[in-house]
Amino acid sequence: MTKPPKYEVFEGKLTTRCRMKWEGTLLSAPGMLTLFIFLLLPIVGLIVLAFMQRGAYGTINWTPSVDNLKRLIGFSSFGWAPDNAVIVARSLILATVTTLICLLIAFPMSFWIAAHKKSTRALLLALVMVPSCTNLVIRTYAWMLVLGAQMPPTWIARAIGLIGETDSLYPGQFAVYIGMVSSMLPFAVLPLYTSVERLDWNIVEATRDLYASPLRSFCHGVLSQMKSGIVASIILTLVPSLGMYVVSDLLGGSKYMLIGNLIQQQFGSASDWPFGAMLGVILILASVLSLAVFQKVGGGRNYV
Amino acid sequence: MNRLLSTALALSFAAIPLLTGCNEEKQAKKPVSVLIYSDYIEPGMLKEFEQKFGYPVQIELYEAQEEMIGKLQASGTGMYDVIIASDVVIEQMIHLGLIQQIDTSKIPNRKNLDPKFLAPAFDPKDEYTVPYLWGTSGIVYRNTSISPDSVSYAILFDSTKVNGNFSLLDESRSMLSMALQSLGLDPNTKNKDDISRAADLLLKVKKYPKFIGFDGSVAGKDKMISKMDQAAIVFNGEAQIAIDADSTLQYAIPREGSFIWVDVMTLSSKAPNKEGAYAFMNFILDAKNGAKLSDFVAFGSPNKASYPLLDPKMAKNPVIYPDSATMSRLVFLSDPGEAARFYDEAWTIVKTR
Amino acid sequence: MSRKSSPATLALSYIGLALLYIPLVFIAVFSVNANRHGQTWGGFTLGWYTKLFSNEQVQHAAVNSLILAIASTIIATIFGTLLAIGIHRTPWGKKLNTFFDFSINIPVVTPDILMAIALVTVFGLFRTFLPCFEPGMLNLIISHVVFQISFVVLIVLSRLSSIRPDQIEAARDLYTTTTGAWFRVILPQLSTGIIAGALLAFTLSLDDFIISFFVSGPTSQTLPLYIYGSLKRGISPEIHALSTLVIALTLGVMLVVLLYNQNHQRGKKK
Numbered sequence: 001m002t003k004p005p006k007y008e009v010f011e012g013k014l015t016t017r018c019r020m021k022w023e024g025t026l027l028s029a030p031g032m033l034t035l036f037i038f039l040l041l042p043i044v045g046l047i048v049l050a051f052m053q054r055g056a057y058g059t060i061n062w063t064p065s066v067d068n069l070k071r072l073i074g075f076s077s078f079g080w081a082p083d084n085a086v087i088v089a090r091s092l093i094l095a096t097v098t099t100l101i102c103l104l105i106a107f108p109m110s111f112w113i114a115a116h117k118k119s120t121r122a123l124l125l126a127l128v129m130v131p132s133c134t135n136l137v138i139r140t141y142a143w144m145l146v147l148g149a150q151m152p153p154t155w156i157a158r159a160i161g162l163i164g165e166t167d168s169l170y171p172g173q174f175a176v177y178i179g180m181v182s183s184m185l186p187f188a189v190l191p192l193y194t195s196v197e198r199l200d201w202n203i204v205e206a207t208r209d210l211y212a213s214p215l216r217s218f219c220h221g222v223l224s225q226m227k228s229g230i231v232a233s234i235i236l237t238l239v240p241s242l243g244m245y246v247v248s249d250l251l252g253g254s255k256y257m258l259i260g261n262l263i264q265q266q267f268g269s270a271s272d273w274p275f276g277a278m279l280g281v282i283l284i285l286a287s288v289l290s291l292a293v294f295q296k297v298g299g300g301r302n303y304v
Numbered sequence: 305m306n307r308l309l310s311t312a313l314a315l316s317f318a319a320i321p322l323l324t325g326c327n328e329e330k331q332a333k334k335p336v337s338v339l340i341y342s343d344y345i346e347p348g349m350l351k352e353f354e355q356k357f358g359y360p361v362q363i364e365l366y367e368a369q370e371e372m373i374g375k376l377q378a379s380g381t382g383m384y385d386v387i388i389a390s391d392v393v394i395e396q397m398i399h400l401g402l403i404q405q406i407d408t409s410k411i412p413n414r415k416n417l418d419p420k421f422l423a424p425a426f427d428p429k430d431e432y433t434v435p436y437l438w439g440t441s442g443i444v445y446r447n448t449s450i451s452p453d454s455v456s457y458a459i460l461f462d463s464t465k466v467n468g469n470f471s472l473l474d475e476s477r478s479m480l481s482m483a484l485q486s487l488g489l490d491p492n493t494k495n496k497d498d499i500s501r502a503a504d505l506l507l508k509v510k511k512y513p514k515f516i517g518f519d520g521s522v523a524g525k526d527k528m529i530s531k532m533d534q535a536a537i538v539f540n541g542e543a544q545i546a547i548d549a550d551s552t553l554q555y556a557i558p559r560e561g562s563f564i565w566v567d568v569m570t571l572s573s574k575a576p577n578k579e580g581a582y583a584f585m586n587f588i589l590d591a592k593n594g595a596k597l598s599d600f601v602a603f604g605s606p607n608k609a610s611y612p613l614l615d616p617k618m619a620k621n622p623v624i625y626p627d628s629a630t631m632s633r634l635v636f637l638s639d640p641g642e643a644a645r646f647y648d649e650a651w652t653i654v655k656t657r
Numbered sequence: 658m659s660r661k662s663s664p665a666t667l668a669l670s671y672i673g674l675a676l677l678y679i680p681l682v683f684i685a686v687f688s689v690n691a692n693r694h695g696q697t698w699g700g701f702t703l704g705w706y707t708k709l710f711s712n713e714q715v716q717h718a719a720v721n722s723l724i725l726a727i728a729s730t731i732i733a734t735i736f737g738t739l740l741a742i743g744i745h746r747t748p749w750g751k752k753l754n755t756f757f758d759f760s761i762n763i764p765v766v767t768p769d770i771l772m773a774i775a776l777v778t779v780f781g782l783f784r785t786f787l788p789c790f791e792p793g794m795l796n797l798i799i800s801h802v803v804f805q806i807s808f809v810v811l812i813v814l815s816r817l818s819s820i821r822p823d824q825i826e827a828a829r830d831l832y833t834t835t836t837g838a839w840f841r842v843i844l845p846q847l848s849t850g851i852i853a854g855a856l857l858a859f860t861l862s863l864d865d866f867i868i869s870f871f872v873s874g875p876t877s878q879t880l881p882l883y884i885y886g887s888l889k890r891g892i893s894p895e896i897h898a899l900s901t902l903v904i905a906l907t908l909g910v911m912l913v914v915l916l917y918n919q920n921h922q923r924g925k926k927k
Binding site (some may be wrong): 337339362363364365366367371374375378379380382383384 | 870
Binding site (some may be wrong): 010011012013017020021023024025026027028030031032034035036037038039040041042043045046104105106107108109111112113115119122123126127128129130131132133134135136137138139140142143145146178181182185186187189190191194197198228229232235236239243259260263264267273276277280281283284287288291292295 | 679768802859
């Protein structure tokens with residue numbers, strides 16, 4: 001005889017795990033099926049592709065080899081060189097600094113938005129999101145002109161000694177950061193704001209009642225409640241920044257390759273899909289692993 | 305909120321089948337699909353073609369050769385009839401099975417072509433391609449004291465001779481080939497060491513304070529016009545636009561040589577409308593259309609019958625139609641085959657260090 | 658509740674807004690600048706707008722982009738919200754939960770071009786059975802939904818985890834069914850999260866280039882594809898006019914939605 005089903009209370013209702021899982025399957029099915037069929041399965045295919053080789057004229061040579069892995073570590077035709085590591089490091093630095101600057105600005109901004117009354121809040125939030133509806137490249141071209149030699153920002157930068165007398169902000173590293181922050185800011189503000197909106201100020205009041213200094217009150221009262229929001233904000237800013245290369249190319253003079261450039265090159269001028277697949281798969285793996293670690297630190301699955 | 309959601313749902317589900325075009329309109333004649341660079345054909349010509357032959361024309365644009373190839377490899381060629389591509393990638397396209405042989409008897413206007421462009425190295429039997437436009441790559445510069453014939457790569461690559469900001473071309477094969485030529489090496493070399501030398505040269509130039517970056521041909525042209533650059537490597541069409549905007553500019557094919565490229569029309573391997581495709585190719589090769597095309601796009605026409613019909617200013621312009629002495633310095637680029645990896649890795653090195 | 662912010666907060670917030678809007682202001686200015694190259698002022702003109710309106714290709718691309726964004730956002734928001742709810746309330750085991758987390762994160766971390774290749778391969782496979790999967794609008798919508806779902810799920814899930822679970826119990830004490838409890842108690846609280854997710858999905862779809870490039874066909878050109886094309890050939894101020902219109906339109910739509918919401922709320926209060 002089969003075991004009788006174990007009844008538990010879920011959401012105040014007496015039901016079995018089995019029935020809950022069945023309902024869960026129905027709810028998750030449309031989303032997961034879409035992801036599974038159109039993304040997850042093909043990525044498995046890409047993993048297989050990563051271990052193949054490029055044939056002459058860009059065809060795929062279906063003989064497995066670890067050549068691409070070796071090339072990834074740096075063993076190119078010209079001997080060993082840390083070029084790929086340099087590219088990764090450069091991308092990481094750009095992404096991290098961009099994220100930090102974005103957080104620095106997004107944090108006060110989300111509090112500022114939350115300080116208005118409800119109807120204005122929504123308007124301000126919309127104002128923040130609207131620029132992202134414009135094409136990124138067009139916006140970057142606008143920055144190219146704003147940061148050019150005959151414009152005020154360059155004059156100010158020269159005056160404060162940021163750049164040389166004859167240089168201009170564009171093209172240059174500073175311009176790249178301005179462009180990156182400008183495009184990633186909305187993605188940093190959104191999760192932070194949803195976190196601030198839900199802040200329970202009673203808790204902060206409680207810390208004050210317990211004689212906490214303003215700083216401790218802020219850290220333990222406010223920041224601890226916003227943990228998941230901060231994590232989400234970092235994820236939504238850091239990860240896309242890692243893959244972005246258009247802003248760096250346009251505002252930096254296209255002098256240095258980033259991860260995005262390298263991958264693009266493999267599917268473009270190099271016609272080396274297997275190596276591109278290898279690069280991409282390693283990137284995905286590294287990102288997912290770091291995300292997992294990060295989310296654990298941020299307190300489980302409470303993202304925002 | 306609920307009602308809004310459900311109406312939106314209903315609308316979108318209803319709309320989707322309509323949008324996928326699962327029910328196709330019956331048209332008088334099947335359309336001709338052309339995959340082409342943007343701004344590479346005069347819009348009036350398309351309308352003329354449609355009126356004359358009755359085939360509606362669908363244009364799809366692309367910007368980079370290799371992306372176009374990647375896309376065709378991935379999503380198949382069944383959506384396109386005519387594909388305009390650059391000579392460097394033709395061998396690759398043939399090997400990948402993206403284009404099919406052309407029945408030259410269906411294109412009588414081929415007799416108009418300049419024999420110089422027939423039987424090229426990438427298509428020795430003229431089976432796959434029909435020339436469309438051609439151009440050169442060179443240096444546009446602002447220095448009236450140097451005449452175009454005496455320009456050498458040194459004005460960019462020699463730090464003692466650089467007199468202002470300059471940009472180099474952001475295309476791996478093109479830039480490396482020009483670097484090879486400046487060193488007196490074969491731009492189509494498959495030799496690893498030669499390619500490495502070219503990469504080292506470019507790395508050296510990258511460190512010059514006056515070097516402001518790698519740019520596409522159009523971006524370089526824009527920088528010349530806005531006076532941000534004093535010199536840039538561009539294609540001749542862009543150089544002409546820059547010279548039109550600023551008459552102190554000049555365009556030169558360096559003494560060490562440069563490369564000439566030909567864009568060709570090809571027939572997609574799964575072309576749904578071959579008749580339309582042949583009509584289109586034939587239409588382009590018509591003498592009058594060849595001239596109109598060349599005048600509009602500011603690149604050279606390979607159509608001999610068009611020469612007398614060209615705008616006289618264009619025909620005499622050495623930027624678009626160089627004299628034979630200059631032509632002898634120009635080389636066609638070919639697919640490096642096995643050596644492709646060397647070029648890619650060299651370019652990565654140039655862009656990383 | 659309206660509070661005063663400290664001057665530092667205000668200063669940084671205004672800097673942030675400036676960073677966001679300086680390029681947009683310039684784009685708007687370029688769109689009425691008679692001088693083609695935008696370096697110098699050539700006089701006020703609306704000529705680029707008229708040129709834009711007579712450009713059929715742009716209009717076609719714009720319509721395609723809009724249809725694509727709206728359709729994919731609606732589908733992705735629905736699928737994503739359902740998925741978030743499914744993940745949140747169901748007692749999946751530890752392994753399944755990790756699998757879900759993993760799957761949701763993948764579209765966020767995958768480089769665009771790899772997603773494009775993956776999608777195109779699948780479509781190529783499907784195309785052998787069903788001709789509907791020729792490069793075109795259906796493929797585009799599916800592709801966009803795939804990367805939008807993750808973002809919707811991330812935002813909705815986070816919002817869900819902050820809603821107190823005993824509210825459903827309380828609702829049940831008042832004799833509603835499970836669905837009733839969800840629809841009338843939880844979903845309204847979730848609405849800001851859902852709308853935020855939808856907004857994000859919409860913007861992501863409007864600006865997508867690489868995936869659209871690989872997946873689209875000749876009849877389904879989208880706006881970013883057209884713009885990228887003209888960029889290499891030199892931006893015509895028509896593109897600036899177009900961008901300005903997009904900004905104005907989006908701002909307008911948001912204002913309308915907000916005003917509608919406001920009236921709705923006011924009506925409810927009464």
